[in-house]
Amino acid sequence: MMPRGSTRRREGYVQRGTITSAWAEGQFILTAAGRWDIASAQVLETQLRAKAPDRQGASVCLDLSGLTALDTAGALVIDRLLRRLRNQGHQVAVVGARADLCELLREVQRVSQGIATPMPTPAGPRFPFVDRIGRATVAVGQDALAMLNFLGLVTVTFLRLLRAPGRFRWKPFAFHLEQVGLNALPIVGLLSFLIGIVLAYQGADQLRRFGAEIYVVNLLGIGVLREIGILMTSIIVAGRSGSAFTAQIGTMKVNQEVDAMRTLGLDPMELLVLPRMLALLVALPLVAFFANVVALAGGAVMAYAYLDINFVQFTRQLQIAVSAQTLFVGLIKAPVFAVVIALVGCYEGLRVTGSAESVGLLTTRSVVVSIFLVIVLDAIFSILFSYLGI
Amino acid sequence: MIAGGEDHPVIRVSGLRTRFGQQLVHDGVDFSVAKGEVMGLVGGSGTGKSVLLREIVGLMEPTEGRIEVLGRDTRQLSERERIALQARWGMLFQDGALFSSLTVLENIQVPLKEHTSLPRDLIEEIARVKVAMVGLGPEAGDKYPSQLSGGMRKRAGLARALAMDPEILFLDEPTAGLDPIGANAFDELIGSLQKSLGLTVVMVTHDLDSLYAICDRIAVLVDKKVVVGTIDDLLQQDHPWIHDYFHGPRGRAAGAARG
Numbered sequence: 111m112m113p114r115g116s117t118r119r120r121e122g123y124v125q126r127g128t129i130t131s132a133w134a135e136g137q138f139i140l141t142a143a144g145r146w147d148i149a150s151a152q153v154l155e156t157q158l159r160a161k162a163p164d165r166q167g168a169s170v171c172l173d174l175s176g177l178t179a180l181d182t183a184g185a186l187v188i189d190r191l192l193r194r195l196r197n198q199g200h201q202v203a204v205v206g207a208r209a210d211l212c213e214l215l216r217e218v219q220r221v222s223q224g225i226a227t228p229m230p231t232p233a234g235p236r237f238p239f240v241d242r243i244g245r246a247t248v249a250v251g252q253d254a255l256a257m258l259n260f261l262g263l264v265t266v267t268f269l270r271l272l273r274a275p276g277r278f279r280w281k282p283f284a285f286h287l288e289q290v291g292l293n294a295l296p297i298v299g300l301l302s303f304l305i306g307i308v309l310a311y312q313g314a315d316q317l318r319r320f321g322a323e324i325y326v327v328n329l330l331g332i333g334v335l336r337e338i339g340i341l342m343t344s345i346i347v348a349g350r351s352g353s354a355f356t357a358q359i360g361t362m363k364v365n366q367e368v369d370a371m372r373t374l375g376l377d378p379m380e381l382l383v384l385p386r387m388l389a390l391l392v393a394l395p396l397v398a399f400f401a402n403v404v405a406l407a408g409g410a411v412m413a414y415a416y417l418d419i420n421f422v423q424f425t426r427q428l429q430i431a432v433s434a435q436t437l438f439v440g441l442i443k444a445p446v447f448a449v450v451i452a453l454v455g456c457y458e459g460l461r462v463t464g465s466a467e468s469v470g471l472l473t474t475r476s477v478v479v480s481i482f483l484v485i486v487l488d489a490i491f492s493i494l495f496s497y498l499g500i
Numbered sequence: 501m502i503a504g505g506e507d508h509p510v511i512r513v514s515g516l517r518t519r520f521g522q523q524l525v526h527d528g529v530d531f532s533v534a535k536g537e538v539m540g541l542v543g544g545s546g547t548g549k550s551v552l553l554r555e556i557v558g559l560m561e562p563t564e565g566r567i568e569v570l571g572r573d574t575r576q577l578s579e580r581e582r583i584a585l586q587a588r589w590g591m592l593f594q595d596g597a598l599f600s601s602l603t604v605l606e607n608i609q610v611p612l613k614e615h616t617s618l619p620r621d622l623i624e625e626i627a628r629v630k631v632a633m634v635g636l637g638p639e640a641g642d643k644y645p646s647q648l649s650g651g652m653r654k655r656a657g658l659a660r661a662l663a664m665d666p667e668i669l670f671l672d673e674p675t676a677g678l679d680p681i682g683a684n685a686f687d688e689l690i691g692s693l694q695k696s697l698g699l700t701v702v703m704v705t706h707d708l709d710s711l712y713a714i715c716d717r718i719a720v721l722v723d724k725k726v727v728v729g730t731i732d733d734l735l736q737q738d739h740p741w742i743h744d745y746f747h748g749p750r751g752r753a754a755g756a757a758r759g
Contacts, residue, residue, distance in 0.1 A: 148618075151616075151622065152616065152617055152619065152622075155618070155619065155622055181665035182626065182630070182662075182665050182697070183618070183622075183626055183665060186622070186626055187622075190625070210698065213695075213696055214697065221629055221633050222625070222628075222629050464600070464644075464645075464647075465600035465601065465645070465646045466600050466601075467601040
């Protein structure tokens with residue numbers, strides 16, 4: 111009951127619990143005195159381990175008449191002593207306890223009987239490493255199936271909405287459009303600008319050796335429009351908005367708001383998932399386009415400062431290097447990534463159960479999984495485009 | 501904790517005033533709780549029962565007044581003294597307020613690990629004894645709070661409140677949300693723990709059956725003040741709210757059940 115490592119004593123409670131031992135008339139007598147409470151328990155426990163009769167089968171007498179106070183911890187120390195002595199084959203008698211202390215001791219003895227034998231832990235698998243790999247594989251498979259199922263559910267909900275478009279929730283849609291689109295512009299813009307600068311600088315360093323500085327513009331144009339712009343945007347949005355989806359829906363799950371919706375006849379898919387997904391579907395291509403423009407601007411600034419390519423030259427070269435097709439090859443991926451990010455974010459949010467901890471856990475998962483899927487899909491797109499010769 | 505008799509009250513509240521902005525919640529609350537007593541705290545919604553309880557345990561500051569717990573003025577303590585004093589009381593929150601990332605056993609071990617330097621196996625055993633004492637089966641110890649029913653969470657919360665063998669137990673609506681049989685069992689549990697551990701108990705409750713079953717005295721919050729007495733005293737009171745409370749249909753039913 112005292113703070114950790116404390117030498118201070120509680121006001122008015124200076125007597126610590128003590129234990130002394132002696133032999134008398136062939137009996138081993140243990141005399142307990144003072145306050146046997148949680149503050150003394152540690153000392154008593156260590157002292158008692160050292161005090162055992164050195165004769166086999168001796169009779170032991172535990173004299174509790176000097177006890178002034180007892181709490182559960184103290185009673186447990188006595189109970190452990192008695193169990194230990196009896197296991198060693200000694201006869202034990204307890205004498206002299208005050209009636210009220212005796213009642214507590216009996217109560218602790220009663221409840222500790224049920225727990226004295228620790229429950230056997232089931233034997234673990236023989237190869238825990240293999241076991242873990244197997245379980246993880248099965249879990250991934252089940253997860254993928256469940257996610258596919260969820261995609262189907264979203265699709266069905268969407269199709270149902272098309273039959274009754276009046277049911278669409280414009281207010282949450284507009285709210286999320288602002289959240290995931292407009293509010294993402296500063297951070298996406300800043301990072302894209304910096305990426306443009308870095309890309310131009312690294313490219314220029316290599317190309318200058320061949321006297322081909324002007325091709326920095328080609329590198330930038332194709333790199334940014336086809337890959338970097340949309341990929342950067344998707345990763346930032348997954349970190350920003352995918353996690354927010356999971357946390358929002360997850361917290362509502364913990365508060366049983368989602369259950370409340372169901373009992374009120376409202377469909378969480380329609381109310382929570384669709385507005386988020388459609389908002390992201392609209393916002394992500396726009397944000398990605400903005401990111402493309404800003405990254406090119408960053409590259410242009412770098413080209414001007416480092417390579418003496420002025421903006422007119424930059425623009426002219428850009429026109430030669432890229433066509434509208436380059437832009438669309440990049441932007442066509444945006445809706446797909448948007449669906450993946452929203453799907454994972456909402457799915458993980460709805461998987462939250464019970465505790466606050468699971469919200470945090472699944473939010474992390476949501477970000478990791480959606481970034482992973484975005485990059486995997488990007489690779490698949492690259493293979494597909496090269497196969498189609500685009 | 502069973503200790504020698506001490507005559508001064510365990511808790512003494514005097515001249516307590518609480519103000520939230522314009523709203524005066526308590527205006528001169530005075531009462532004291534004697535050692536080993538079970539004190540019920542009742543009052544209509546919004547009369548500040550929970551606020552009073554939170555002020556006594558130091559979760560909120562009263563605007564004015566003096567609160568003494570175990571002979572110490574709670575507002576004049578240094579940080580270390582406050583922690584030492586807090587280890588001598590336990591509080592059960594309405595829904596248990598168990599740490600959701602820990603199992604029941606780990607929840608009970610939190611204060612023991614923090615405030616004592618007992619060996620691990622003893623701490624583990626103390627925790628298991630507390631689980632058994634509050635009437636939970638041994639398998640409940642390894643479960644997480646989200647896997648327990650409301651009644652079991654309350655019992656687990658009680659086990660954690662009792663972990664450090666406190667002298668005072670504060671309960672915030674211990675039987676709210678329990679079925680009548682579960683509520684009765686919880687009342688009996690608190691009564692028997694109170695006797696075997698020699699606890700002083702202060703409980704906020706709406707449950708008239710609890711009041712009849714285990715409370716020695718009752719503090720009623722009316723008109724921003726407190727009226728204290730045994731049930732028989734309060735039955736004689738002619739203050740309209742107190743009269744309605746104890747003579748209303750529920751009050752009569754609970755009284756009749758007492759016989």
